[in-house]
Amino acid sequence: MQVEWKRSEERKTVREIVKIYCRGHHHVRESGHELCPDCEAIAAYADIRIAKCPRMAAKTFCSVCPIHCYAKPQRELILAIMRYSGPRMLLHHPIMAIRHILIQWRTRHGLRKREK
Numbered sequence: 001m002q003v004e005w006k007r008s009e010e011r012k013t014v015r016e017i018v019k020i021y022c023r024g025h026h027h028v029r030e031s032g033h034e035l036c037p038d039c040e041a042i043a044a045y046a047d048i049r050i051a052k053c054p055r056m057a058a059k060t061f062c063s064v065c066p067i068h069c070y071a072k073p074q075r076e077l078i079l080a081i082m083r084y085s086g087p088r089m090l091l092h093h094p095i096m097a098i099r100h101i102l103i104q105w106r107t108r109h110g111l112r113k114r115e116k
């Protein structure tokens, strides 16, 4: 149950991150859709990766994952989206953003400790 909750939270977070990027780049507001077709495609791709993620129990976000199961073009795009939307998440969804930052920090810290 805990794993499925985490999975669903991560899906919601990624979708919000993509929405911020889309609003900033693709003028989707005028179209009346939540996401433009390109952003809908990357959000759907991320959804599939998260659904199949083998690391969900250990809990990490994709940005700090040592596996990186995304194909190269999608990985580059999602990194660009994260770079743009990451700081803006603090304004739009502060609780989600802080939780994300804390999990990233804990994961990085834990990985470094294990590397020593």
Ligand code: SF4
Residues within 6 Å of the ligand: 049, 050, 052, 053, 054, 055, 056, 060, 061, 062, 063, 065, 066, 067, 068, 069, 070
């Ligand atoms: S990159 Fe890592 S955390 Fe993200 S879906 Fe793939 S395996 Fe899971």
Ligand SMILES: [Zn+2]
Residues within 6 Å of the ligand: 021, 022, 023, 025, 026, 028, 035, 036, 037, 038, 039, 040
């Ligand atoms: Zn878009």
